Amino acid sequence: MKKTLWTDTAALPSFPRLERDEKTEVLIIGGGMAGILCAHFLRAAGIDYLLCEANTIASGTTAGTTAVISAQHGAVYSELIKKFGTDKASLYLEANLEALQEFRVICSTVDCDFEEAPSYVYSRFDASRMQKEAGAVVLLGFPAELVDEIPLPIKIAAAVKFPGQAEFHPLKFIAGICPGMNIRQGAQVRKIDGSSAYTDEHKISAKKIIVASHFPIMNTHGLFFAKLYQKRSYVIAIEGAPQYDGTFAEDTPDGLYFRNYKDLLIVGGGDHRTGKPGKCWDVIRRFVKENYPGARERYVWATQDCMSLDSVPYIGRYSRALKDVFVASGFNEWGMTSSMVAAKILTDMVMGRENKYAGVFDPSRSMLSGQLFANLGVTLADFVIPTVRRCPHLGCALKWNALEHTWDCPCHGSRFEADGKLIDNPATRDFENSKQG
Secondary structure, three states, X not given: OOOOHHHHOOOOOOOOEOOOOEEEEEEEEOOOHHHHHHHHHHXXXXXXXXXXXXXXXXXXXXXXXXXXXXXXXXXXXXXXXXXXXXXXXXXXXXXXXXXHXXXXXXXXOOOOOOEEEEEEEEEOOOHHHHHHHHHHHHHOOOOOEEEOOXXXXXXXXXXXXXXXXXXXXXXXXXXXXXXXXXXEEOOOOOEEEOOEEEOOOOEEEEEEEXXXXXXXXXXXXXXXXXXXXXXXXXXXXXXXXXXXXXXXEEOOOOOOEEEEEOOEEEEEEEEEEOOOOOOHHHHHHXXXXXXXXXXXXXXXXXXXXXXXXXXXXXXXXXXXXXXXXXXXXXXXXXXXXXHHHHHHHHHHHHOOOOOOOHHHHOOOOOOOHHXXXXXXXXXXXXXXXXXXXXXXXXXXXXXXXXXXXXXXOOOXXXXXXXXXXXXXXXXXXXXXXXXXO
16 A cells, blocks of 8 residues: 555554464454454453454555544435335444444544544435435434535535534554554464464464454355455545535545545545456546646555445354354445444454344345345456466456556455565465566
8 A cells, every 4th residue: 555644644553473372362353443443342341352463553444544433324324224124224323323422432532633523425416315315314313414515616416414423543543542452463364263363373262253354364154255345445635725624425436535634635536346447546636636726645545445235334243153253344435433333343242242233234144136146247257267367365367457556356356566465355365476567
């Protein structure tokens, strides 16, 4: 990942490497926001834990987030009511509002530039969809507002406003809560077998295992390779643009989204499935040139998100067959509140406590066959392409990404440097590239 605004303006503590076999009550695999929050709550509860991070903490998707803390995850609530009914949609909203409040509480003791701000989802063309979404949220008991303009230089059809949401600096937050945590960096878990996890050199034995490694790494359980895909998203932070009160997200798959951080305006968008073509930074630069001609780029980066098939993250038991292995993935580009929801649910589950939101996010919930087959169809189309370069995850054909100079897997989103070095999972190993570029 390129240097981001967050990595350039925060200093994270370092942690030791895994030097020997270890035993623990709870093993957490993954040191992003979800894994760190799991460690935070387990430590507070006095539970023995060990967190293993393949690289350095918060160096993956957490370093590239736009760090919006909101229960407004696009125009999702009308969709959730249609798919799951009012009760489950209400629980989804309640879980994310509680996550927002938990961030408020923790951030009151951490210097992480936490600020209250309204959030908006807007449409340039479809007012009726925004009307439907606003009505759905009000039906669920939250005071959303339907508005016909926003303070951005964008003519909209309508937008839905959520008052009382927030934004912060994610790495300053993690730097504030992680000192003293039991963490091992450079500990790439390659395999999980029963109650043990293995790196290349060491074994970690645990009574419970939480997989918070972005994309789940086990293929033999859970069918996550069929239930997830990954998206690239592009971000530019500019100076010389106005300050806006709020965070803003367009209601299209590749639309623009905005937030301020101090004197910078963060503009993101151009999303596309990993390994497929997209608009990338071009769509952002075109908007900036037209609307902020005097602005200057300060930071440019891209990030990657796991997408579920029904707009709800997968949080809970890895599969019904693995009662002591848990997972958090598929945050659908809303990783801050989803990480907090995951941490609260999973710490309750490993401690044997009930959590009223667990059923909403259960990874074993039934999926519509059409959704699964559509995702598998994309995978199979890229699996049969003849090539010498194949992803070590499940053997799909890798695509050369000329923009970022990487090899990308369009099936499940693994990414590699030009020389084959692993960047993003679910692959757990480099691939041998005998012919670069």
